Amino acid sequence: MNRRMPGRSGFYRSVAMRLAAAASLLIALPPVLSTAAEAISDQAVVHLLNRLAFGPTLGEVRQVKTVGVERYIAQQLDPDSLPEPIELRWRLAQLDTLKFDPMQLRRLYGPPRVLRGFKPNPELEKAQRERVRIILRDASEARMLRAVLSTRQLHEVMVDFWFNHFNVFSGKGLDDVWIGNYEQQAIRPFVLGRFRDLLFAATKHPAMLVYLDNALSTAPESPGARGGKKGLNENFAREVMELHTLGVNGGYTQDDIVTLARALTGWGVNSPDARLFPEYAAVFEGARHDYRPKVFLGHPLRSRGKAEGEEALDILARSPATARHIAFKLAQYFVADEPPPPLVERLAARFLETDGNIREVLRTLFASSEFWNSRSEKYKTPYQFVISAVRAAAVPIGNIRPLLGAMDQLGMPLYGCLTPDGYKNTEDAWLGPDATTQRIGFATALARGTIKLTGAAQPVDAARLEATFGSTLSDATRAAIDGAPPGLRAALILGSPDFMRR
Amino acid sequence: MHRRDFIKGVSLSPACLGPDAWAATSNEGSRRLIVVLLRGAVDGLNVVIPHRDEPYYSARQSIAIAPPGKPDGALPLDGQFGLHPALASLMPLWIERKLAFVHAAGSPDPTRSHFDAQLYIESGIPGQGTIRDGWMNRLLLALPGPRGATDAISIGPTVPRILAGKAPVATLTLGPNGAQPLPIDQPDIANAFDRLYSGNDDLARSYREGRVARAQLVAALNQEQRIADNGAPLPTGFPGQATRLGLLVRRHPGLRIAAIGLGGWDTHINQGNHKGQLADRLRPLGVGLAAFVRASGEAWHDTVVVVLSEFGRTFRENGNRGTDHGHGNVIWVLGGDINGGRVYGNWPGLAPSQLYQGRDLAVTTDFRSVLAAILERHMRLGDRQLEAVLPGAPPAAKDLAQVIPG
Numbered sequence: 001m002n003r004r005m006p007g008r009s010g011f012y013r014s015v016a017m018r019l020a021a022a023a024s025l026l027i028a029l030p031p032v033l034s035t036a037a038e039a040i041s042d043q044a045v046v047h048l049l050n051r052l053a054f055g056p057t058l059g060e061v062r063q064v065k066t067v068g069v070e071r072y073i074a075q076q077l078d079p080d081s082l083p084e085p086i087e088l089r090w091r092l093a094q095l096d097t098l099k100f101d102p103m104q105l106r107r108l109y110g111p112p113r114v115l116r117g118f119k120p121n122p123e124l125e126k127a128q129r130e131r132v133r134i135i136l137r138d139a140s141e142a143r144m145l146r147a148v149l150s151t152r153q154l155h156e157v158m159v160d161f162w163f164n165h166f167n168v169f170s171g172k173g174l175d176d177v178w179i180g181n182y183e184q185q186a187i188r189p190f191v192l193g194r195f196r197d198l199l200f201a202a203t204k205h206p207a208m209l210v211y212l213d214n215a216l217s218t219a220p221e222s223p224g225a226r227g228g229k230k231g232l233n234e235n236f237a238r239e240v241m242e243l244h245t246l247g248v249n250g251g252y253t254q255d256d257i258v259t260l261a262r263a264l265t266g267w268g269v270n271s272p273d274a275r276l277f278p279e280y281a282a283v284f285e286g287a288r289h290d291y292r293p294k295v296f297l298g299h300p301l302r303s304r305g306k307a308e309g310e311e312a313l314d315i316l317a318r319s320p321a322t323a324r325h326i327a328f329k330l331a332q333y334f335v336a337d338e339p340p341p342p343l344v345e346r347l348a349a350r351f352l353e354t355d356g357n358i359r360e361v362l363r364t365l366f367a368s369s370e371f372w373n374s375r376s377e378k379y380k381t382p383y384q385f386v387i388s389a390v391r392a393a394a395v396p397i398g399n400i401r402p403l404l405g406a407m408d409q410l411g412m413p414l415y416g417c418l419t420p421d422g423y424k425n426t427e428d429a430w431l432g433p434d435a436t437t438q439r440i441g442f443a444t445a446l447a448r449g450t451i452k453l454t455g456a457a458q459p460v461d462a463a464r465l466e467a468t469f470g471s472t473l474s475d476a477t478r479a480a481i482d483g484a485p486p487g488l489r490a491a492l493i494l495g496s497p498d499f500m501r502r
Numbered sequence: 503m504h505r506r507d508f509i510k511g512v513s514l515s516p517a518c519l520g521p522d523a524w525a526a527t528s529n530e531g532s533r534r535l536i537v538v539l540l541r542g543a544v545d546g547l548n549v550v551i552p553h554r555d556e557p558y559y560s561a562r563q564s565i566a567i568a569p570p571g572k573p574d575g576a577l578p579l580d581g582q583f584g585l586h587p588a589l590a591s592l593m594p595l596w597i598e599r600k601l602a603f604v605h606a607a608g609s610p611d612p613t614r615s616h617f618d619a620q621l622y623i624e625s626g627i628p629g630q631g632t633i634r635d636g637w638m639n640r641l642l643l644a645l646p647g648p649r650g651a652t653d654a655i656s657i658g659p660t661v662p663r664i665l666a667g668k669a670p671v672a673t674l675t676l677g678p679n680g681a682q683p684l685p686i687d688q689p690d691i692a693n694a695f696d697r698l699y700s701g702n703d704d705l706a707r708s709y710r711e712g713r714v715a716r717a718q719l720v721a722a723l724n725q726e727q728r729i730a731d732n733g734a735p736l737p738t739g740f741p742g743q744a745t746r747l748g749l750l751v752r753r754h755p756g757l758r759i760a761a762i763g764l765g766g767w768d769t770h771i772n773q774g775n776h777k778g779q780l781a782d783r784l785r786p787l788g789v790g791l792a793a794f795v796r797a798s799g800e801a802w803h804d805t806v807v808v809v810l811s812e813f814g815r816t817f818r819e820n821g822n823r824g825t826d827h828g829h830g831n832v833i834w835v836l837g838g839d840i841n842g843g844r845v846y847g848n849w850p851g852l853a854p855s856q857l858y859q860g861r862d863l864a865v866t867t868d869f870r871s872v873l874a875a876i877l878e879r880h881m882r883l884g885d886r887q888l889e890a891v892l893p894g895a896p897p898a899a900k901d902l903a904q905v906i907p908g
Contacts, residue, residue: 212770213770213771213822213824216771216821216822217821217822218821218822220821225821228771228772228822228823229821229822230821230822231820231821231822232820232821233770233771233820233821233822233824233826234770234820234826234827235768235770235826238614238615238827242615242617248613248615248617248618254614254859409659409675410659411658411659411660418542418765418766419541419542419616419765419768421616421617427704428634428663428666429660430660431704431705431708432656432659432660432661432671432673432708432712433651433670433671433672433673433708433709433711433712433713433715433716434659434672434673434674434675434712434715434716435659435660435673435708435712436699436705436708436709436712437684437686437709437712437713437716438659438684440684440685440686440695440709441684441685441686444685444686444691445685476698476701477698480694480697480698483697484694484697485690485694488690488691488694491685491691491694492694492695492698495695495698496698497698497699497701497703497705497706500705501705
């Protein structure tokens with residue numbers, strides 16, 4: 001993490017540049033944005049905070065009004081310009097396992113080495129299973145703290161989006177050792193950058209190589225083919241096209257899957273006692289690579305060896321089908337479960353124009369009338385519900401376990417999605433009779449201070465909570481709150497239909 | 503391979519003529535259907551093993567299951583097929599003819615995408631990506647009589663596509679803490695939220711369905727579980743859930759359909775043979791299904807359980823002792839009143855020319871015709887209702903109609 005805060009002049013210069021860039025988009029902006037800051041409605045600001053952030057926290061509606069909507073968007077798109085709270089930086093600094101690289105993690109937390117001719121030691125194995133739990137604990141704590149406390153809210157929202165897009169499951173193989181590092185190294189640095197860089201980082205991370213089995217995929221006729229690595233594995237090649245890039249109707253065939261799998265043979269995971277590149281966990285093992293010529297999606301691949309897989313990934317990253325697929329998913333996440341096709345088209349065009357610049361695609365999205373006209377159309381996922389509730393309640397968080405428990409109960413355990421499609425963010429995936437009662441249960445416990453996030457949890461002050469939402473609560477919700485006993489009012493706000501949506 | 507008698511002729515099943523008062527329970531209004539979705543594509547060729555087909559052993563050097571009679575071999579079914587030894591807990595049901603299989607079954611759609619293929623078996627309309635409701639929800643609408651909030655249950659925290667639609671569906675995790683109290687069980691809190699959710703939008707509707715379902719199901723579950731387990735904890739995972747479902751079915755005759763999804767079948771690497779990854783997934787599934795049968799008591803006689811998966815896996819083992827996405831698979835049918843003890847279907851063979859695209863078990867039975875047989879003969883749907891539940895589905899194949907007695 002960059003600990004250096006930008007100097008004031010740099011900060012303002014950068015804002016000025018963003019504003020100049022934003023000015024060129026003003027024609028596309030809805031009228032609400034072109035009026036004076038004071039006239040911006042609470043509804044518009046809460047909408048913005050519900051989508052670019054995990055909902056408003058105390059005083060934030062006021063702050064955004066002061067800063068102005070355009071400038072808020074520009075700042076969020078340039079997260080390095082925003083200093084992080086001291087508390088967050090300090091808490092993250094305590095999480096040691098976030099600082100190690102994959103090879104160190106494997107040596108410190110991975111399964112014990114068993115020397116040839118020796119039996120595994122059950123005691124050591126048990127100790128390792130205990131030891132490795134800290135990885136998931138640290139990763140979860142870092143994720144929750146950042147989501148709740150970070151000023152770089154859009155960055156955290158995009159971490160949620162991209163982690164699900166490039167999902168790996170912490171329960172597969174060595175991924176219990178690498179899950180935190182995967183997010184740190186392969187997802188976080190790229191969430192607003194170039195899609196190609198994100199695709200490359202995720203694909204080359206040992207956690208992904210293990211999760212979708214590419215680490216074992218081997219050219220059957222290669223000199224390195226033996227034992228459990230003696231042939232091709234289609235798993236990664238299929239999912240990278242279906243889920244990560246082109247989309248299921250993106251125009252590829254079973255032959256393309258096999259070709260891509262062949263191009264990626266040898267992209268594997270280093271042995272813990274390797275003499276070659278001992279500091280790298282992900283390596284290209286040429287001895288297992290398929291060196292025959294290949295035609296992929298109609299393109300003859302010109303490179304050989306490791307570069308061949310990269311060439312194939314580049315073709316995928318720059319394909320119009322990928323642009324449409326990513327545009328659709330972003331519009332679905334930020335606008336509506338069934339996003340308006342003209343918006344998807346415009347975002348896809350922007351993606352292609354900017355060589356997959358995610359920041360620029362989002363800039364277009366946030367300036368669109370479709371975005372501004374979609375208020376409360378999205379039903380929160382359990383992750384968004386829990387985090388937004390903690391932010392709105394503005395309670396200190398010491399212990400995150402009750403938050404993780406709530407997400408488990410609601411069917412969305414953090415880092416627990418087994419399948420590579422990641423968690424959905426649509427209403428049909430999450431809205432159910434039990435979901436509502438469980439969410440109300442969490443909201444009520446949080447509001448009444450019966451969830452132990454710190455040693456002495458306090459009930460949430462209903463008046464402060466109302467102030468957090470400004471004038472945005474619906475008449476029906478307001479009426480129900482006014483008629484309820486004072487001790488239940490905060491629970492009713494956090495458990496209201498208004499708060500289930502974003 | 504028997505191609506007849508999938509749905510039972512009474513004389514074939516002496517076990518059913520015992521002292522059970524099953525005739526008294528064959529109430530049309532309480533016949534129920536439970537679907538277990540194995541998400542991720544289970545390797546059907548290692549569930550019901552074609553041990554007489556020589557190519558099976560040459561194509562699966564490290565993952566094949568030995569024939570019956572050999573060490574760690576398959577459990578003998580009918581001479582042609584054997585059952586994975588991790589499913590030994592299901593053998594009593596097979597012998598009692600309460601368990602049948604339909605081999606080489608699957609979707610007419612050729613996709614090897616997990617997510618599309620699951621969508622199709624859940625919507626019941628292969629090839630169409632835009633269907634929003636599931637065939638089990640349409641089944642609920644097609645059944646006669648008024649529909650209550652707990653006629654259909656999704657076992658898990660959410661409602662999967664197969665149950666999604668207009669009719670209300672309750673969700674229950676059926677885990678060890680599933681029946682523990684929530685704030686909403688307190689009257690003052692419930693009253694306040696009832697007012698908040700008194701509208702007519704989808705959130706308010708789901709809230710009210712949840713309140714009714716919770717009141718009915720949690721009460722039934724608590725009561726039955728106290729009687730049944732004498733305080734002993736139930737097993738964890740699927741066996742525990744299945745036991746609780748059995749208890750619920752016994753206590754709550756209004757429950758007509760239920761579905762549960764189980765993951766972890768996508769065995770691209772180190773699938774294992776008689777032991778290993780797949781065996782470790784199959785064992786609790788078999789134990790759970792057997793526990794469900796025991797726990798459901800007499801309600802078992804009105805119950806059919808179908809176990810299916812989105813597609814099968816490659817016939818040949820891949821280079822990592824696993825299998826990739828394939829096509830044909832095996833469908834499991836269990837029921838207290840079925841004509842089991844047989845492997846139904848039309849076995850296409852495993853010679854290269856008999857494989858689908860040269861790599862997968864072919865599909866010779868559309869999964870919808872298996873479902874149609876069950877819907878027609880067990881759930882007693884007429885032609886028009888069947889068309890509403892599975893539009894455009896091929897008719898129930900004649901041989902499959904035998905699975906369930908008329």
